[in-house]
Amino acid sequence: MSKKPVIIDTDPGIDDAVAIAIALFAEELDVRLITTVGGNVGIEHTTDNALKLVSFFGKRVPVAAGAAEPLVRELVDASNVHGASGMEGWEFDEPDRSLLLEKNAVDAMRDALLSSEEPVTIVALAPLTNVALTLKAYPEVKSHIERIVLMGGTAARGNKGVLSEFNVATDPETAACACVATRTPLPSTGLSCGPSGCASATTTARAATVRWRGFSPRA
Numbered sequence: 128m129s130k131k132p133v134i135i136d137t138d139p140g141i142d143d144a145v146a147i148a149i150a151l152f153a154e155e156l157d158v159r160l161i162t163t164v165g166g167n168v169g170i171e172h173t174t175d176n177a178l179k180l181v182s183f184f185g186k187r188v189p190v191a192a193g194a195a196e197p198l199v200r201e202l203v204d205a206s207n208v209h210g211a212s213g214m215e216g217w218e219f220d221e222p223d224r225s226l227l228l229e230k231n232a233v234d235a236m237r238d239a240l241l242s243s244e245e246p247v248t249i250v251a252l253a254p255l256t257n258v259a260l261t262l263k264a265y266p267e268v269k270s271h272i273e274r275i276v277l278m279g280g281t282a283a284r285g286n287k288g289v290l291s292e293f294n295v296a297t298d299p300e301t302a303a304c305a306c307v308a309t310r311t312p313l314p315s316t317g318l319s320c321g322p323s324g325c326a327s328a329t330t331t332a333r334a335a336t337v338r339w340r341g342f343s344p345r346a
């Protein structure tokens with residue numbers, strides 16, 4: 128089976144941990160890079176959690192740390208939900224820190240995209256800061272993106288505000304930037320697709336394994 132190359136941009140968070148677990152073990156997916164961003168908790172915790180998850184699952188996927196905070200606004204995290212570490216109550220062994228790249232998430236994402244022989248799907252499970260910065264700094268990557276699958280937005284009640292979903296509400300400027308840069312609406316698996324953020328994250332990971340219609344930044 129030809130595996131679909133994937134980059135996961137994430138801020139784990141236990142909900143993202145579920146999505147990462149599914150993606151790492153999905154026969155249809157080749158997870159080539161995990162990039163982290165400040166979101167549910169600070170960047171030091173999301174990066175540490177990503178390393179712990181990859182190590183725990185016995186995989187050798189590189190991790191690159193990205194933006195610590197939104198482009199314009201101050202980060203208002205969700206540590207009240209996820210705990211101070213982002214994965215409070217879950218104990219992991221010390222992770223393999225050799226998986227952490229020296230280069231930042233934006234450069235790592237660019238390199239992973241440009242070096243791929245086939246277009247790559249970006250699964251965005253967090254505020255879109257890293258994704259938007261990559262698209263703005265390196266617009267040449269657009270032709271190397273199969274699609275961006277976003278966990279974000281809601282058509283129902285939000286989890287950040289009455290009508291706002293956390294990932295988009297945390298960094299709305301970069302969410303708008305990503306939509307403008309790709310000149311098309313992003314396929315979104317928002318809160319309305321599941322009864323909880325966990326379900327949405329799971330659905331998003333699975334969504335990367337199927338063909339979405341109507342989005343191609345190469346068009």
Ligand SMILES: [Ca+2]
Nearest residue numbers: 138143252253
């Ligand atoms: Ca997330």
